[in-house]
Amino acid sequence: MKKGLLIILSGPSGVGKGTVRQELFKDESLNLAYSISMTTRKPRPTEKEGVDYFFVSEAEFKDKIEKGELLEYAQFVGNYYGTPQFYVEKLLGEGKNVVLEIEVQGALQVMAKCPHALTIFLVPPSMEELERRIRGRRTEEESIVQERLAKARKEIATQNEYKYVVENDDVVAAKKKIAQIIQDNL
Ligand SMILES: Nc1ncnc2c1ncn2[C@@H]1O[C@H](COP(=O)(O)OP(=O)(O)OP(=O)(O)O)[C@@H](O)[C@H]1O
Numbered sequence: 653m654k655k656g657l658l659i660i661l662s663g664p665s666g667v668g669k670g671t672v673r674q675e676l677f678k679d680e681s682l683n684l685a686y687s688i689s690m691t692t693r694k695p696r697p698t699e700k701e702g703v704d705y706f707f708v709s710e711a712e713f714k715d716k717i718e719k720g721e722l723l724e725y726a727q728f729v730g731n732y733y734g735t736p737q738f739y740v741e742k743l744l745g746e747g748k749n750v751v752l753e754i755e756v757q758g759a760l761q762v763m764a765k766c767p768h769a770l771t772i773f774l775v776p777p778s779m780e781e782l783e784r785r786i787r788g789r790r791t792e793e794e795s796i797v798q799e800r801l802a803k804a805r806k807e808i809a810t811q812n813e814y815k816y817v818v819e820n821d822d823v824v825a826a827k828k829k830i831a832q833i834i835q836d837n838l
């Protein structure tokens with residue numbers, strides 16, 4: 653069986669990666685699977701264990717790092733986030749096109765390890781709109797919103813490291829562009 657395509661969907665916090673990803677997953681012709689990350693962040697009220705993330709303690713996360721079980725990992729605004737390698741390899745082996753929805757430091761690690769990965773960076777129409785989206789979600793307290801926005805400015809400056817940059821002005825339009833990019837690379 654032909655191995656699946658590894659797809660990195662990156663971009664600043666609040667740009668709409670999760671929203672666009674959910675739209676993409678409605679398109680069954682893309683044969684997508686989502687890589688569920690591990691994090692030390694506390695779950696948000698709507699988030700479910702094993703669906704949105706595997707929520708773990710810092711000690712558990714560090715144990716995974718030591719055992720070499722993460723494809724990549726990073727610290728992001730006070731918490732660890734990482735990609736369990738086992739599931740990614742299993743899904744790719746089953747021919748699935750696997751989506752990693754990750755921040756920039758982790759994306760750069762995967763690019764170094766997997767040079768054939770399809771890399772897509774989502775940008776907001778403006779910083780003002782990004783701020784509206786992060787605040788509109790009402791998931792972070794003010795100090796964290798400020799830290800995420802500061803991080804976003806640095807992350808947006810790395811967009812040239814990615815093969816494709818897509819503006820998320822409209823969710824359906826962004827989904828269509830990314831679906832076309834994936835089809836073109838299959
Ligand atoms: N094109 C869009 N126009 C307007 N609002 C949008 C658009 N895309 C996403 N949003 C909204 O922006 C907010 C942030 O989106 P989302 O949580 O998907 O971002 P994210 O990039 O996955 O964030 P994080 O990296 O922090 O998980 C949500 O409230 C979502 O509904």
Ligand SMILES: Nc1nc2c(ncn2[C@@H]2O[C@H](COP(=O)(O)O)[C@@H](O)[C@H]2O)c(=O)[nH]1
Pocket residue numbers: 663664665669689690693724725726728733734735753754755756757758759
């Ligand atoms: N390097 C990684 N980054 C990840 C992973 N899973 C999610 N993320 C990114 O972290 C930030 C913050 O996420 P949030 O859920 O707290 O808003 C965001 O950019 C995510 O895409 C991962 O496994 N590795």
